[in-house]
Amino acid sequence: MRPLPNRWIPRGEPFQEGRGSSGSFPPILEHLILQRGLPGGADIEAFLNPRLRDLSDPFLIPGMAAAVERLQLAIDRRETVCIFGDYDVDGVTSITLMRRILHAYGVEPRHFIPHRGGEGYGLSDAALIRCMAEGPKPDLLITVDCGTVSIDEIAGLKAQGVDVLVVDHHEPSPRGLPDCVAVVNPKCGNDFTYLCAAGVVFKLGHALLKSRPTDLDLKELMDLVAVATIADIVPLIGENRLLVRHGLKRLSTTLNPGLRALQEVTGMNGHATSMDVGFRIGPRLNAAGRMDAPEDALATLLTDCRRLAFDFAEKLDRYNRDRQQYETQIRREALEMLDGTFDPQRDPVIVLGSRSWHPGVVGIVASRLMRQFHKPTFVIAIDSDGIGKGSGRSIDGVSLVDAIRECQDHLIAGGGHAMAAGLSIEESQLDAFRQHFAEYVLRTTDEQQRQPTLCYDAEITFAQLSLDFLASYDLLQPFGNGNPQPVFISRGVSLSRPPVHMKNNHLRFMLRQGYAEQDAVYFGGGEKPLPDPPWDVAFTIDRNTFRGRTTLQLVIQDVRAAE
Template sequence: MSHLESQWILAEVPEIPPEVGRGMPEILVRMLLQRGVEPDQMEAFLHPRLRHLQDPFLLPEMQAAVDRILCAVDRHERICVYGDYDVDGVTSVTLMTEVLAAYGARVRSFIPRRGPEGYGLNQAALSRCMQEGAMPDLMVTVDCGTASVDEIAYLKEQGVDVIVVDHHELPPAGKPECVAVVNPKCGSDTDIDFSYLCAAGVVFKLAHALLKTRQLEHFDLKNYLDLVAMATVADIVPLVEENRLLVRHGLRLMENTHHDGVKALLEVAQVKGPLTSADVGFRIGPRINAAGRMDQPEEALATLRSKNMDEARQWATRLDVHNRERQSEEQRIHRQALECLESGGYQDDPVIVLGSRDWHPGVVGIVASRMMRRFHKPTFIIAIDEEGMGKGSGRSIGGVSLMDAINANRDCLEAGGGHAMAAGISVHEDQIDCFREGFSKYVLEHVDVKDRLPRLNLDVEIDFSELSLDFLNSYELLQPFGSANQEPMFMTREVYLTESPRELKNHHLKLSMKQKDCWQSAMFFGAGERALPPQPWDIAFTINRNVFRGRVSLQVVIQDVRAHRKED
């Protein structure tokens, strides 16, 4: 496979003011300053504490939501918790349902099926919801509902009160008319900004508000931080402010979780502590998402709500099976997409837009991500149904806004929305070529070639001699890593191999390297098919903690290599 060379961009070295970060390694202080952490915030950033959580009643319409829920509890009304089928939605449904059940509420839960019903609060899913149980007196939507103006109006006509607990953007038509819309993106009367929260984070704040209003002796909300952490990482929301605090504590709790379903997921994924956000993002989250992608979201919910370890293991095993099916389907579609790219003669296009009637709509987003990373081009992969209507998922590169491109090509599309870096479209089969051509034209006219080249942003230049377990211990205080707090990327210069690379399965390379008088082993994942440059090398790498047979070591994970350059 040919490799597209990245431009390495080393961050400027910030000047460290006197007395700042006394007692900390200098490199750690530099990385904190690079991340915009002010000197007086460093201690709170490195050691976030739960007592720093803000008052939940600072979120909009929280009081109205609390009052209506407690009223429903006291009146023994029927409550339905309706959520989305991804990790954020399933964990939100779990937490909201558990809290209401702890109050003795008459509560049931419902999650729509992605394929036949689609995302969010929609009429097809509502019809099945009403068939499966009695008409509720109160519906609490989590991770959806903010844009469901018509559906909520319909529920109101049926005599159903609605509370929306969400984090998505407001539609142009404004908020739906309902009891309360607890959504930080709906504005606030205070200066506190909670817009970074995922849905599970907002549900956690609602649960906190309920418990502040009416305490429950045998319910400890802290025991649910593992679910909140799971959702926050999987939904790729910024790991800032309270998100950072919730994830830090939630990951620690997950290692000794109170939830049988989470224990079972850790078992089937073969994840052992200490847990990181990468474990959640790449090993736990995909198993929960796989159920929704394969149209079995209720199985993910059953896993998280299990109260029996044997039952939890059975459900977690089913999620693992769904995940393997998803992986197999992903590999098949990815292989066909590569063939389609070549056979269609689209290799030289500035974008990738491919579609097929043989592709599963639940997997095209993952394939789009793989194609985007492999070719460093903005990509849409489209699954077309029997009627010729395509549902596509897009992923972009820095410098190219998918939303701007969609808005410039509305004439070719049935619908489209999302964000600059990830978006979805609905397009008829016979309009895919039109969209591809318009998308290509937009990119060529609005984005310079240099802005479409791959870039590798490097945090710190460091020598092998500076890598140690002591440094690793202080470095790990920067965790959890994720959106808005990316894992630091290091670089070092002029290293040599001490022996030939050893190729492992899946084309991974195990390397032994030397820099001056220091030796260091490293992993270079997926590099077995790549042509390596002549030595000596400069390497870009991340670090992590490796535990093997009880022995702890610092592991170097190479992200890129190039022939050595004295200066950039």
């Protein structure tokens, strides 16, 4: 059951030193920008140095004018307001942002987050019953990071006399939009369709300030927007790039005690990057929701007390360690299920389910299996009643939202994004869903799309790598979906000494090419068979700062025998 090997292909034209350079920027920098299909020439400056004054008119988002008008009415009438959010990073940051915006106008809202295990995502009946029982019936319910597809549930709230304002970024239902005050969702229009929910809340705050100025400084909230945007893996293009670039600068000196405590607990060194958010802060905020304690993640972001913030951050760190243990167990059992039944050459999808799996962790395992085998994957936790709740992760070219619609006869419910989605299914329907899902993938993709591919941006030598090179490279930050971290290859690389095995099957190398040496780390490399050196290596570059000394470190993506 060995995964298929990657095909290494260049992303566009090969890099040649000096060719096509304008002289304004290092040639490799211009090459990397053009490789991503980003604007070249004079527009490079705007890409490398996005400015806050370039933020677009928030009223371009559908539903924004009606939302602002209704919020002003709630402010003037001093209405009872409840914010209903999701349990992931985007959800808890969106609630935090919405609360800070409303506080600036004298509104003290209550908030509610459903529990992933018993209530599921969004405006479920179980979640709404608890929400209404925990406080006074709201005059206005604001949903953040959910609500777009909750047509029936919102109709029920309207019948009870509750106005609903939806602030979301998920795909609309084929049935249309809910009948409510407004649906503020870029996916209902043509602009800002890449925003996460926190980004939409930020735009709502901007629109409210334009209509009714107050002393709220939105720039102070951009660290929260950056965390949500990176953690939700939305494309870092357009205004997302602007918001994340400025939000990461704000994060390093944040005024939010919870974000500061999370940086202390995770050992960040004061220079926040998208990798820090994606692998340190985001997983810990997400872990609380996965362990059915999302209120602890929200409390971390809302508290103004530094001592409490640190206590909460340490609690989130413990949740994350628990999550890692569940993940290891589920992944091991999933691989045992695949052994002997799954053929990477033959089978186009992975669909697995078990009654012993924790529903809060299946999404992470789905992501790991998808990357390992390059297959669209659903991993499903089944409860004692035989109802499964699963998470899916996909490869380029396969939309899970479209696949769920195609296979809806086998499902109770489902939805999400093209690359990440969730579903509910009866245990008896697993095999039929797997077969239909596989048929859909085979029909809508070709064989080449289904083969794992490593796209590299440029071939370089170790002699070209330096701190000056790193300084130019850092101008491309932040990296993420839509602006992937550049991948380089170097050929004919040898080992200066045997690999060092670290925890979690990671490897550390000292690599040599000619007279130049480079420190390198290969995450998960201990799980993969390595060919005999010399090697061709594919890698990304990271800045490694230890005791005040900065060095350039290679992060290995793939290794093959030297050609």
